[in-house]
Amino acid sequence: MKLCIIGSGHVGLVTGACFAEVGHHVICVDNDQHKVDMLVAGKVPIYEPRLEELIRRNAAAKRLFFSSSVKCGVDAAEVIFVTVPTPLRTDGNVDLSCVEEAACEIALALRAYRVVVDKSTVPVKTGEKVAEIIHRYNAADIPFDIVSNPEFLREGCAVRDSLHPDRIVIGSSSQRAIALMEKIYEPFSTPLLITDVNSAELIKHAANxxxxxxxxxxxxxxxxxxxxxxxxxxxADGIGLDKRIGRDFLDAGIGYGGSCFPKDIATFIAICQQQLGEPFALLKEVQRINDTQLEYFVSKIRGVLRVLEGKKIAVWGLTFKPDTDDIRNSVAVDLINLLISERAIVQVYDPKGMKKSKELGVVPTARFASSPLDAAQGAEALVIATEWKEFAAVGLRELKARMQAWSIFDGRNLLNPSVVRQFGFSYYSVGRF
Structure with a gap:
């Protein structure tokens, strides 16, 4: 089928590349001409395992194209996926301006029936707003249908999640649109859950x-x-063996971050407050625990080092999770800035997150190291803030030789406590002894 993806961020690029990989013809549209030029030249602006390989292969096979023109995308495609940013506003609501702009541009470009799919994470009833906008600017009254098709991609394994999803949710009241969506997803051999639009929109926020x-x-x-x-x-192992609960997402650490969880929880709370007239108290407590988890961990560092001012501290990790270069709402970045605010001398290394961190200036006085061991050079303490596998593979004997003092604060429970202590380190993790 011929598909258009409006928005070439993380979700848009992965979705477009994976649709092309299974045989669809895809045009990815973005209003950032520099990004489009990069993609046309074979350069991928984000890091996601296997993504660059998929983009290059499918572009070479003439199944994947890039453009800055919404009109070209709408003209070329039967189904249009909207994957634009939906950032959080200060009042806890989502900024839907990019979604609304995309809807307006689609309406102005319509010449024949199209299915418009909201794949961005949006509040419930956004589909109704998108339909209203398209109706308003669709002067020729061209027929169209709205579908909600939430994404469930995890950064770091988004390609795998896209090619081998555990569920596909399609929200629509139109049998014509549902039939086209079933055809799109036929190569994925995954059961489809067909719902109304509002239920599909709620599933993503409720799940996250x-x-x-x-x-x-x-x-x-x-x-x-x-x-x-x-x-x-x-x-956690004992809890997770209960198949009603499962072991996933029961790993203690310094809290969740990233571009999804904080935003989705705040949005869900706002929806309950504004549409039901009562707060979602349980989720407010989830927020409170997460907001205090980092301070709880840093208090351990203060308890051992006493005064942080002037102490040289190595930090491994900048990204909010491994296998991505995404530093948005990263707890690792927050940790580093907390140490810097107490005048610690921070030396940091991350396999993929340093370029964006330098460009955005998110940890302004930290020294960016060339390797984990370079970051540890002369340090009085090491803090593990992101659970990259590379960090677990560092030789402890050489690490000890690089450090001036031997305290490790493992915020992701990455290392084995007994093994680390055998090498003479003082070791502090989360919920272990």
């Missing part, structure tokens, strides 16, 4: 909020474990 709840829950359990000399990993 529940996953965030699991993270805050296990972080609170980790504090209880520390107070009672229990092991949170053993507790």
């Amino acid at each position: 909020s529940f996953l965030a709840l699991k993270i805050s829950y296990i972080n609170m359990v980790a504090r209880i474990c520390e107070a009672n000399k229990a092991d949170v990993e053993k507790v």
Whole structure:
């Protein structure tokens, strides 16, 4: 089929490349001409495992194209996916200006029936607003249908999630649109859940909020474990063996971040407050635990080092999770800035996040190191803020030789406590002893 993706960010590029990979012809549209030029030249502006390979292969096979013209995309495609940014506003609501702009441009470009798919994460009833906008600017009254098709991609494994999804949700009241969506997803051999538009929109926020709840829950359990000399990993294993609960998202650490969870929870809370007239108290507690988790962890560093001012501290990690270069709402960045605010001397390394961190100036006085061991050179403490596999592979003997003092604060429970202590390190993690 012929598809158009409006918005060439993380979701748009992965979705477009994976649709092309299964045989569809895809045009990815973005209003950033520099980004479009990069993609045409074979350069991918984000890091996601396997994505560059997929883009180059499908562009060479003439199944994947890039443009800055919405009109070209609408003319060429039967189905138009909207994957534009939906950032959080200060009042907890989502800024839908990019979605509204895309809807207006689609309406002005319509010449024949099209299916318009909201794939961006949007509040419930956004589909109704998009339909209203298209009707308003669709002077020729060209027929169209609205579909909600939320994405469930995890950064770091988004290509795998896209090619092998565990569920595909299609929200629509139009059998014609549903038939086209079923045809698009036929190569993926995954069961489809067909719902109304509003239910599909709610599924994404409800799912992400529940996953965030699991993270805050296990972080609170980790504090209880520390107070009672229990092991949170053993507790999580015991909980996770219950198939009604599962082990995923029960890893204690310094809290969740990124571009999705904080925004989606705030939006869900705002929806409940404004549309139901009552706060979602449970999710407010999830937020509170997450907001205090980093300070709880940093207090351990203060407790050992006493004064942070003038102390040279190595930090491994900048991205909000491994296998991505995304530093948006990264707890690792927040941790570094908290150390800097107390006048610590921070040396940082991240396999993929340093370029964007330098460009955006998010950790202004930190020294960017060339390797994990370079970051540890002369340090009095090491803090692990992102759970990159590369960090677990660093030789502990050489690490100790590089450091001036031997305290490790593992904010992601990446290392084995007994092995680390065998090499003479003082080791502090989250919910383990």
